[in-house]
Amino acid sequence: MLAPVETRSVSPVFVGRAEELGTLNDALARAAAGEPQALLIGGEAGVGKTRLVEEFATEACRRGAVVALGGCVEIGADGLPFAPFSTALRALRRELPEELAAAAAGQEEELTRLLPELGDPGSGRHDEEGMARLFELTARLLERVAADRTVVVALEDLHWADASTRHLLAYLLRTLRSGRLVVLATYRADDIHRRHPLRPLLAELDRLRTVHRIELARFTRTEVGRQLAGILAAEPDPGQVEEIFERSDGNAFFVEELAVCATEGCGTGLTDSLRDLLLVRVERMPESAQRIARIVAEGGSTVEYRLLAAVAGLAEDDLIEALRAAVNANILIATPAGDGYRFRHSLVREAVGDDLLPGERSRLNRRYAEALEADPTLVPADERVMRLASYWYHAHDPAKALPAVLDASVEARRRHAYSEQLRLLERAMELWDTTPEAVRDELRPIDYTEVYPPCGCDPATTPLRYLDLMAEAAVAGRLSGERERALKITKRALHLLEEDGDPLRAAWFWTQRAVMVQNLARGDGWKELATAQELVRGLPPSEVHAEVLTHVAGWSMLRAPGPEALSAAERAVEYARMVGARETEMNARLTLGTLMVDSGDVEAGLAVMGEVKDQAQRDGIATVAGRAHVNLPSELEAVGRSREAVPVLEEGTAYARRYGLLNTEAWVWSNLSDSLYSLGRWDEAVEAADKALRRGQSAKPQGAAALKLAQVALGRGDVAEAARQRDAAERYFGTHDPMPQQSLPLAALTVGVAAAEGRLLDVRAEVRRSLDGGVPPGTQRYVWPLLLGAATAEAEARALPAVQQGRTEALEGLFEAAKRLTTVVPVWLAHEQWVRAELARAEGRDTVDTWSEVVTAFESLDRPYDLARVRHRLAAALLGAGGDDERDRATELLRLAHAVAVHLGARPLGDAVALLAQRARLALTRVPEQRPADPAQALGLTSRERDVLRLVAAGRTNRQIAEELFISPKTASVHVSNILGKLGVSGRGEAAATAHRLGLFAADALDPAR
Structure with missing residues (x-):
């Protein structure tokens, strides 16, 4: 109601800042062209940050942009979680209701944590990716809203921002890549002391080339004169300009205060104290207005009119008169919506607040809390709980503060503001001992915690315990990334439990500690897990027991696979089913399925994993579904079924992106890169690995992506890049938690790089180091490439005298290692034959038959690069055997291998093929001939090859072809290889498709029954 009152201290003329405003307008223009912009505006208090943002917002609106302003809220010393983003999104919803609803469609349950108007958030899920999921969905929401229009999101007073707001802003500025969006934030530079929590964020953002930082300087003497002229509506006296400039030192707000004091006749009586300068006009107001100012100062950044009326206890006419005096004095201003009041400048509010007596501050906070308890509608619903907790805490009333703080911690958890939840829980622990026992006995863990470390009692009827708070705080610390604090909490909890005699509760804390030790790179977590496992041994089934076993099985799957890991997974599934722990059961089943595949029970294991994936998607358990999209295709790739893995992975990228599972998405991209590499789609594999590096929030998926980039680089002959990426992968993985x-794979790449550089002794040393202690069960997918690289290096160096010493021992070691590996699926069997063939070549005893078997094994697999490599080896063996038929066949094999090498950019393979062809005087390209009418004749197929192709097209194996045509399986294999070469295809399926396309056979001729 007092919003229209004129102010006298603000200049209507915008002074200076032409360069800064130009920078902002340039950013607006680039955003309008589709390039999102990020800017930080810093400056000391009172220097004019808000005025600059207001001028820019006016210009942006004039250009057709939608401007959404949000400010960080200070209540005492407590910021509201995500307050500026909630305010900005609410403004966007008012301006673009339909567009924002469409952009949020399908993700309302998550996004309502920032914008409650979108609906009911439900119970939600709280996991390591919960906060990142919310951040990702928020970023995508803003990108979609800004797809067709320019949107400016301005966040003020970042120095007051809560940790969750800082994390979200950092994520937003790092990941925005599309949309006509400008994100800018202001902060008070003089408040950012060495330990201020904003300082690390500013340092991080300074390293981003996409973020532009603007620092506002104080006004010059000329600019102060122009500002005074605007305030006074007349040209100021030069002496007055000089005096005010000297006293204000160019600070725009101080200029305003000094100008008003000078016009009111108090300019000569001011002290040099900043606080006195800020309070002088407050003290000149009527006592009723001063009292209202003190009440508003303690209420928060903004105080609603109805709340202010309830706290002040004045008649409405008296309250309005007091407010009018404060607004006329330009101390308070009405909010844009006209429903509340705030100080025109936060410096004045701080000065008034600092002038309050300790008892006065506590009394005001109590009155705010009592008023809000009596009428919860006095403040917006999404702020009520947080503000009540702050008011009661600063009122120094533990009996009232503890329940209020716990309610606020629940609200923070609901919003995925885990940093604020942790801070509130720590505050609750601080209040615990001073809170009357009768009050504590009324509190229930089921109301305030999601974590119930078992105590053999019902959480709905048992009083809340201090250990319950510690458990919830430990999880909040882990989810917020405050792992050091969480680790300290678990240490204190376990110390308290030493005399408690509660093994299940202790086991739960040890399990949490294991996860945090791994996350902090303090070890592999096994000591902690083993302690937890020992604590639950022999106890009846429980959720904690099932969870411990699931963690043990998952740990063993990655670090010590084998029968014991399989047994732990089976028991975890059994226990989880018995106690109805649905999510724990699905995680345990996923681990069990993985271990089954690795142990050789392939089809059953894959079936278990597929069931878990489908079930988790149906039940909406995103984290388990996301993990299934990582593990299932990984196992498909492990058994050579890359073509089946790719669609699952492509579905996984969309699923992870939809639900904001950033780490999951990074793993999916990394695994997709793996499968694309196997399928000979190397350019796509590199793109997928690059996406994994960009999307990963933790190091390990980034390490896996770097491994794939190294593998592609090695295949293409860029040994230096392969070594660089290999070293990067090792840094990502670290040394604290080794996993096979x-x-x-690191060892295999080390061998590959060393072999490419001719360092055979280093190859042998790496193999000895990697296989020392034997081959871990279930790791054949990783060991075969290592053995192959070493065997190939030995074969290539067989004639070098310098490496003969130790050669026999090295070859025997490779033979022995190969014997111990499982070969129950075609891809592993093919690798075994390849390794044995290379070892035979290393001893000079490989033959055409040796390599024919290897080629036949790879012809049925989707491994074009591997097939090209073994074809090259077979061609060399054929040329060594002599004979025209062998020479013709070698020519076709080399042409096929060369085509693959060129397509993939595999320069070492291409060079080797070209060199072999040159030595044998073979042409790698066919001389074009006139195409005969008969397609088979045009392809150069003999009569016998036509018969073999007919049976290949009918789906017959080499053995079946041999039986029908009365030839040996080896001869059938030779014919098949010749046919593939003449058709220019890489596999039997492509050969059948070519036969159908060319119409080589009548439909009845392809009937297997024929």
Whole structure:
């Protein structure tokens, strides 16, 4: 109601800042062209940050942009979680209701944590990716809203931002890549002391080339004169300009205060104290207005009119008169919506607040809390719980503060504001001992915690315990990334439990500690898990027991696969089913399925994993479904079924992106890169690996992506890049938590790089180091490439005298390792034959038959690069055997291998093929001939090859072809290889498709029954 009152201290003329405003307008223009912009505006208090943002917002609106302003809220010392983003999204919803609803469609349950108007958030899920999921969905929401229009999101007073707001802003500025969007934030530079939580964020954002930082300087003497002229509506006296400039030192807000004091006749009586300067006009107001100012100062950044009326206890006419005096003095201003009041400048509010006596501050906070308890509608619903907790805490009333703080922690958890939840829980622990026992006995864990470490009692009827708070705080610390604090909490909890005699509760804390030790790179977590396992041993089934066993099985799957890991997974599934722990059961089944595949029970294991994936998607358990989209295709790739893995992975990228599962998405991209590499789609594999590096929030999926980039680089002959990416992968993985799925591929790449550089002794040393202690069960997918690289290096160097010493021992070691590996699926069997063939070549005893078997094994697999490599080896053997038929066949094999090498950019393979062809005086390209009318004749197929192709097209195996045509399986294999070469295809399926396309056979001729 007092919003129209004129102010006298603000200049209507915008002074200076032409360069800064130009920078902002340039950013607006680039955003309008589809390039999102990020800007930070810093400056000391009172320097004019808000005025600059207001001028820019006016210009942006004039250009047709939608502007959404949000400010960080200070209530005492407590910021509201996500307050500026909630305010900005609410403004966007008012301006673009239909567009925002469409952009949020399908994700309302998550996004309502920031914008409650979108609906009911439900119970939600709280996991390591919960906060990242919310951040990803928020970023995508803003990108979609800004797809067709320019949107400016301005966040003020970042120095007051809560941790969750800082994390969200950092994520947003790092990941925005599309949309006509400008995101800018202001902060008070003089408040950012060495330990201020905003300082690390500013340092991080300074390293981003996409973020532009603007620092506002104080006004010059000329600019102060122009500002005074605007305030006074007249040209100021030069002496007055000089005096005010000297006293204000160019600070725009101080200029305003000094100008008003000078016009009111108090300019000569001011002290040099900043606080006195800010309070002088407050003290000149009527006592009733001063009292209202003190009430508003303690209420928060903004105080609603109805709440202010309830706290002030004045008659409405008296309250309005007091407010009018404060607004006329330009101390308070009405909010844009006209429903509340705030100080025109936060410096004045801080000065008034600092002038309050300790008892006065506590009394005001109590009155705010009592008023809000009496009428909860006095403040917006999404702020009520947080503000009540702050008011009661600063009122120094533990009996009232503890329940209020716990309610606020629940609200913070609901919003995925885990940093604020942790801070509130720590505050609750601080209040615990001073809160009357009768009050504590009325509190229930089921009301305030989601974590119930078992105590053999019903959480709905048992009083809340201090250990319950510690458990919830430990999880909040883990989910917010505050792992050091969480680790300290678990240590204190376990110390308290030493005399408690509660093994299940202790086991739960040890399990949490294991996860945090791994996350903090303090170890592999096994000591902690083993302690937890020992604590639950022999106890009846329980959720904790099932969870411990699931963690043990998952740990063993990655680090010590084998029968014990399989047994732990089976028991975890059994226990989880008995106690109805649905999510734990699905995670345990996923681990069990993986271990089954690795142990050789392939089809059953894949079936278990597929069931879990489908079930988790149906039940809406995103984290398990996301993990299934990682593990299932990984196992498909492990058994050579890359073509089946790709669609699952492509579905996984969309699923992970939809639900904001950033780490999951990074793993999916990394695994997709793996399968695309196997299928000979190397350019796509590189793109997928790059996406994994960009999307990953933790190091390990990024390490896996770097491994794939190294493998492609090695295949293409860029040995230096392969070594660089291999070293990067090792840094990502670290040394604190070794896993075979990381160490063995690293070893294979180390062998590949060393072999490419001719360092055979280093190859042998790496193999000895990697296989020392034997081959871990279930790791054949990683060990075969390592053995192959070493065997190939030995074969290539067989004639070098310098490496003869130790050669026999090295070859025997490779033979022995190969004997111990499982070969129950075609891809593993093919690799075994390849390794044995290379070892035979290393000893000079490989033959055409040796390599024919290897080629036949790979012809049925989707491994074009591997097939090209073994064809090259077979061609060399054929040329060594001599004979025209062998020479013709070698020519076709080399042409096929060369085509693959050129397509993939595999320069070492291409060079080797070209060199072999040159030495044998073979042409790698066919001389074009006139095409005969008969397609078979045009392809150069003999009569016998036509018969073999007919049976290949009918789906017959080499053995079946041999039986029908009365030839040996080896001869059938030779014919098949010749046919593939003449058709220019890489496999039997492509050969059948070519026969159908060319109409080589009548439909009845392809009937297997024929």
